[in-house]
Amino acid sequence: SRSINLAVIPGDGIGQEVVTEGLKVLSAVLPQDVKLETEEYDFGARRYHATGETLTDADLDALKRHDAILLGAIGDPSVPSGVLERGFLLKLRFAFDHHVNLRPSKLLPGVATPLAGEPQIDFVVVREGTEGPYTGNGGTIRKGTEHEVATEVSVNTAFGVERVVRDAFARAQARPRKKLALIHKNNVLTFAGHLWTNVFNKVAEEFPEVTTEYMHVDAATIYLVTQPERFDVIVTDNLFGDIVTDLAAAVSGGIGVAASGNINPSGDFPSMFEPVHGSAPDIAGQGKADPTATVLSVALLLRHLGYEAEAARIDDAVAADLAERTGKPARSTSEIGDALAVRVAG
Amino acid sequence: SRSINLAVIPGDGIGQEVVTEGLKVLSAVLPQDVKLETEEYDFGARRYHATGETLTDADLDALKRHDAILLGAIGDPSVPSGVLERGFLLKLRFAFDHHVNLRPSKLLPGVATPLAGEPQIDFVVVREGTEGPYTGNGGTIRKGTEHEVATEVSVNTAFGVERVVRDAFARAQARPRKKLALIHKNNVLTFAGHLWTNVFNKVAEEFPEVTTEYMHVDAATIYLVTQPERFDVIVTDNLFGDIVTDLAAAVSGGIGVAASGNINPSGDFPSMFEPVHGSAPDIAGQGKADPTATVLSVALLLRHLGYEAEAARIDDAVAADLAERTGKPARSTSEIGDALAVRVAG
């Protein structure tokens, strides 16, 4: 019989609330014969304040034994900026080699967008997750003085770029429109830019059916608001991906519905799925958070583990739920979760 | 008697066309007693193909003798990506220490925006122009092999950050709303992020009337499309500034109306003014380019040289012209320039 052994990291702020709903929908959608085991881990601000720890080697060993990880949100104003981001979120992405950071953007019917007109938005960003300016490479001299110099080093390797570019081409090949855009800034960041561009062009030869284009990251932000329908699959660097996926989320319904997967396609380590939004401490504990992004992240998780039919049921349930929201009174976090659980079960 | 000794760099593509109109409006707005001298320089793709040169020491010596520089656009598909950007545009910004890259965004009445509703947009971005990932620092090993490693080094100094942050605070102080937002990514780029944040907080103490906020660059792209009215003055790093100003231009009327100044406030070197748009080779030579962004760049140039009344006349003329465009047939580049010249003279 089949089983899913899931690590659950509720985290900070609204993390606990949205994860509860994500698990509710997961339980509801899974067939009877699939045994779901979950283990909860207490990472984030509370643990950091109590122990000074963010993510230890023992934690990594424990997490490694799971099939996948579901994360709510990590981050709290009581912790200095960077401590939990570098010490937990990025540490986990790097330790488990989550090099494919997958972020779909689809504007579903009935969902509000800040854009005028009725844009058709349905693309997916494949963001590199283990290189670029995210490696923590760099340093500071003469800190706090008027002679301080601080550097940040973006590290890019043919190995790292090629595997994520290849993943993106394969995804583009599998989609009806078969389009792939590379986003970089190769006219200024010429060292990294040439590497990305050359690898992209080389891998393109293996995918003759995929239509490719290149655009600078600054121009890409313009297209994302003026011609978002232009995009099918995007592949990009870690930092550019961070920026364009937040913008992509904003134009396609907001971070309340933006899901993401931090994927290690090799399966050597568990992949991690999380909503794009943060811990939103201002609304935590009030039942106001929209769990939809977490539920959609559960769909990505299921798809990653091979449960395509169940993932599609969740996507459909979310689409139906969103389509009926307009004009209705706002529901609580658990009411939305309940409604989605009913839909996927039914 | 007063005089302006202007270096004019038409450049590539539509550059020549838009600069012609910029100069037309400049001549029309200047009082009789101001002597305008212009000298044209042939930089860009043509010169590069003919001589292999982009910007020589002799060129810099010549340009240095002018009061200011007006640039159309540089860049052509016949030149490999990066050659003219690094060899001309960035070389000039660095050589003349253009550390304040000023990019106002104002959505004028009658101007189309991709955003729904009627957003109120009126802010200015102060982008650092001589540091960050733009220094050309970095390199490549094992180029072209599967073991290639390419790095890009972002260099940030207390000196460089403080002068641009101070400039931004002074601009915020001089505006009615007195708000300043720092945009960075200090939770990931912790070395540079701490430098920027600490310097920002330190300089803030000297400007108690200015309300400040910090936001990550990814979140900033969301606010730029969901709450653009939130912004008054923004200060940011060279690369983040590149990205957010294109997005800002897109939401506030498009790059057809986005002006910029590459300013050296010390006056040791001439400042350079240019439209944010590129050379648009696809429409070059057809009289289709909108010269408005160049004309607004001329206004920034005049304001920089102390001709505030004339700058305001140009801004007003552009606002009036844009307000009357809706529903009218498209005009040619020179027709728009003529109309603006008439307005500023009248």
Ligand SMILES: CC(C)[C@H](C(=O)O)[C@@H](O)C(=O)O
């Ligand atoms: C919190 C932060 C480290 C993270 C990132 O920059 O990747 C977040 O913005 C994201 O997009 O997942």
Ligand SMILES: CC(C)[C@H](C(=O)O)[C@@H](O)C(=O)O
């Ligand atoms: C052309 C390029 C070098 C330039 C930049 O990145 O600064 C442009 O995008 C800009 O914004 O002026």
